[in-house]
Amino acid sequence: MIRSKALWRKTWLALWRKTWLESRTRFFGALAMMMFVAGWDILDSAHGMSRFDRTPPITFTQYVAYLFQGNLQWVWVASVLLLGLGGLAREDRLGTAQFTLTLPFRRRQWMQVRATLGLLQAAILALVPVLIVPLAARVVGRSYPVWEAFKFSVLLFAAGIIFFFGAVFWSSFLGGEFSAIAATGISALFAFTAQDYLYRGIPSFRFSYFNMNAFLGGYELLDRATGLLGGWPWAGIVKSLCAAGVLFWTSTAIVERRDF
Amino acid sequence: MPASKRPELVIETHGLSKKYRDTFAVRDLDLTVPAGSISAFLGPNGSGKTTTIRMLLGLAHPTAGSGCVLGQAISDDAACIQIRQRIGYVSEDKRLYGYMTVKQALDFVRPLYPNWNRDRERALQERFDLPPGRKCKKLSKGMRTKLALVLALARGADLLIFDEPGEGRDPAGTEQLLEAIVEAASDGATVFFSTHQISEVERIADHVFIMNHGRLVFQNAMEEIRKNYRRIHFSFMGSAPANQMNIDGVESLRAEGHVLSLVANGNLERIAQLGRALGAISVATSNQSACGKCSWEL
Numbered sequence: 001m002i003r004s005k006a007l008w009r010k011t012w013l014a015l016w017r018k019t020w021l022e023s024r025t026r027f028f029g030a031l032a033m034m035m036f037v038a039g040w041d042i043l044d045s046a047h048g049m050s051r052f053d054r055t056p057p058i059t060f061t062q063y064v065a066y067l068f069q070g071n072l073q074w075v076w077v078a079s080v081l082l083l084g085l086g087g088l089a090r091e092d093r094l095g096t097a098q099f100t101l102t103l104p105f106r107r108r109q110w111m112q113v114r115a116t117l118g119l120l121q122a123a124i125l126a127l128v129p130v131l132i133v134p135l136a137a138r139v140v141g142r143s144y145p146v147w148e149a150f151k152f153s154v155l156l157f158a159a160g161i162i163f164f165f166g167a168v169f170w171s172s173f174l175g176g177e178f179s180a181i182a183a184t185g186i187s188a189l190f191a192f193t194a195q196d197y198l199y200r201g202i203p204s205f206r207f208s209y210f211n212m213n214a215f216l217g218g219y220e221l222l223d224r225a226t227g228l229l230g231g232w233p234w235a236g237i238v239k240s241l242c243a244a245g246v247l248f249w250t251s252t253a254i255v256e257r258r259d260f
Numbered sequence: 261m262p263a264s265k266r267p268e269l270v271i272e273t274h275g276l277s278k279k280y281r282d283t284f285a286v287r288d289l290d291l292t293v294p295a296g297s298i299s300a301f302l303g304p305n306g307s308g309k310t311t312t313i314r315m316l317l318g319l320a321h322p323t324a325g326s327g328c329v330l331g332q333a334i335s336d337d338a339a340c341i342q343i344r345q346r347i348g349y350v351s352e353d354k355r356l357y358g359y360m361t362v363k364q365a366l367d368f369v370r371p372l373y374p375n376w377n378r379d380r381e382r383a384l385q386e387r388f389d390l391p392p393g394r395k396c397k398k399l400s401k402g403m404r405t406k407l408a409l410v411l412a413l414a415r416g417a418d419l420l421i422f423d424e425p426g427e428g429r430d431p432a433g434t435e436q437l438l439e440a441i442v443e444a445a446s447d448g449a450t451v452f453f454s455t456h457q458i459s460e461v462e463r464i465a466d467h468v469f470i471m472n473h474g475r476l477v478f479q480n481a482m483e484e485i486r487k488n489y490r491r492i493h494f495s496f497m498g499s500a501p502a503n504q505m506n507i508d509g510v511e512s513l514r515a516e517g518h519v520l521s522l523v524a525n526g527n528l529e530r531i532a533q534l535g536r537a538l539g540a541i542s543v544a545t546s547n548q549s550a551c552g553k554c555s556w557e558l
Contacts, residue, residue, distance in 0.1 A: 007374055018357070094355060095355030097319075103369070103372055104345040106337060
């Protein structure tokens with residue numbers, strides 16, 4: 001029993017190790033990009049804020065809210081889409097799936113480790129602005145509350161994790177170098193632009209629910225005067241997490257059933 | 261033979277089939293591989309060898325039939341984990357993770373196998389001259405095969421499955437490979453390998469299985485083949501009358517111009533007489549008969 005427990009632990013560790021080695025280049029690339037964008041946009045805030053032609057001029061907190069609805073959101077979504085790519089269908093195309101799947105693991109275990117590590121990496125990426133934004137704000141002589149940055153980051157992660165699982169879903173049956181990237185990119189683009197197209201089609205209907213851009217950036221909860229988040233879109237977050245769960249369950253079922 | 265006296269079987273399939281759309285890749289396969297044997301799995305490309313191996317390893321789901329590997333049902337997901345814990349497998353193209361170094365690949369696989377033999381790992385790594393710091397994607401095909409062999413042979417596996425192990429290897433590399441396989445077998449592992457190389461079969465195999473068009477067309481112990489099968493060549497003045505050689509004992513035959521070659525299982529004297537009666541001007545019986553059957557089926 002002790003031996004089997006030890007083996008069980010070693011098996012999971014090996015899986016984590018492999019999944020980490022597989023994804024670390026993408027993760028570090030995304031981390032660097034996230035740090036650069038968060039840092040640069042704050043260090044360049046004087047120039048950035050001047051581009052908003054408003055009277056009265058926008059405040060620094062409003063500017064940061066725009067960043068969370070713009071650059072930071074785009075980079076984070078693109079990063080988690082990349083992190084969700086790969087997996088057994090890709091390995092099948094590369095010729096390593098036969099080796100992987102003859103090791104003593106269940107396919108479900110591979111999927112669970114991929115998902116868990118991906119979630120951790122996505123969370124770390126979402127938390128980058130919590131550290132960088134207040135620090136960089138100090139450098140340029142401004143201040144931004146860590147808690148406010150944290151709220152935006154949590155919202156970005158909780159509402160946006162569906163994009164990661166969208167990429168996992170496409171990768172469960174598209175193994176080509178570009179096919180999974182193209183499919184995930186197109187679905188993400190659709191998620192961000194669906195509202196516009198639907199609104200043009202049926203202008204009388206309220207389609208704000210489909211606006212992922214506004215949802216991830218907490219647009220509807222934003223206090224326009226202060227640029228701070230006024231609450232949490234719990235219903236939306238729960239729906240997004242449920243959809244992510246369904247995507248993951250479907251992806252696992254596909255991987256378990258397919259032949260390699 | 262009574263069931264109690266039967267040798268333990270490490271691979272046993274009954275009516276195992278795999279269908280892709282309208283085509284059977286494997287059909288009604290009844291395969292029995294005895295423990296401790298070195299079994300060669302022969303057949304032309306597309307005959308169903310790799311699909312069979314994939315089903316045995318749980319990579320592909322059978323359409324019909326059943327199979328047991330090391331006493332565990334291949335259709336049982338939990339049992340498949342136990343099967344894989346006792347198996348070493350080297351696939352046809354021997355691809356390994358390009359982003360890992362040789363050392364990382366060994367570090368990844370080692371903890372998964374409780375019977376991992378560290379001394380054998382070191383010995384093989386030294387023998388194969390594998391550079392630990394090199395990324396797998398930078399290894400030549402020969403080196404990749406060597407790494408795949410270390411990963412399979414150091415597991416202390418009860419069953420080793422090789423899919424075309426000699427493919428793309430030079431003669432020296434093939435020699436090393438065969439040595440390693442025989443060594444593993446002498447340590448008690450059962451070896452099951454698919455190949456096109458008759459010379460490999462003749463040198464190391466003690467059981468032969470031949471697939472064609474998804475079916476098992478022949479299986480026998482090498483000793484039996486050596487004892488019972490003979491290759492006979494008839495030369496004729498005109499075209500070889502292949503369609504008139506209908507007689508007991510003829511297992512397969514091939515006509516090429518004036519020469520009719522056949523593999524016979526007994527009844528040699530009568531076959532020779534019939535050949536002469538049909539106008540053969542010379543009859544030659546080959547002593548190198550053991551794999552004649554095999555090579556013809558291919």
